[in-house]
Amino acid sequence: MFEQASLPRVAVSVDVVGFRLQSGEAGLELQVLLVRRLPPPFAWQWALPGGVLGADERLAACACRLLRERTGGAEFYLEQLYTFDALDRDPRGRTLSVAYYALLRGDAGEAPAERDAADARWWPVRRLPAGGMLAFDHAQVIRAAHERLRGKLDYAPLAFHLLPATFTMTQLRRVYEAIQERSYDPTNFPRAMLARFPGLAPVVGERDRTSKRPARVYRYEAPPA
Secondary structure (H helix, E strand, O other): OOOOOOOOOOEEEEEEEEEEEEEEOOEEEEEEEEEEEOOOOOOOOEEOOEEEOOOOOOHHHHHHHHHHHHHOOOOEEEEEEEEEOOOOOOOOOOEEEEEEEEEEOOOOOOOOOOOOEEEEEEEEHHHOOOOOOEOOOHHHHHHHHHHHHHHHOOOOOOHHHHOOOEEEHHHHHHHHHHHHOOOOOOOHHHHHHHHHOOOEEEEEEEEEOOOOOOEEEEEEOOOOO
16 A cells, blocks of 8 residues: 655745826826735735635635735736745745736725734835835735736736726826836827727717816727627
């Protein structure tokens, strides 16, 4: 008879990079949600919302739970990013982190759970906590999530998850400029977006009245699969 082999003890955790866009000192800026840890290791340092995968929990369900706990139930778009498996990423022992990134609208708040976090705050991606104040390998995780978002923005309808249900082309262009960190030509941008995303269309009879020249209002509806 064969003896049952014992499995190595490897913990699986889930970390979530939550992005939103918010007006900042230099205009619209991409922000990421961080929490200040209470327990060691890395006590009182900033970290992504994360936790150990439950024994009866699927990965995506765990990511959704963590994000809802930290945002008070805001709606979001969620996508799996990458598995981070550096041998020394957690001083407590061997831990794999399956990371997700999420896109939330600008009114998403923050709600730290009292048991393991002293504070929760949205940080500009370009001005994260100083070196040594981000726990684990979360600086690397945030960089990877930002690069994934920038890479997919030109061919996937991700920008619309960061906007209200209706928006102007100027608002959409500013989303692209904030994420890609570059300027777009205001004349060519609408034509490019309409050609790229078939579900993008003007709302008949509606105009944005906040400017002297009322702008056309748009809505995005995903085409049927």
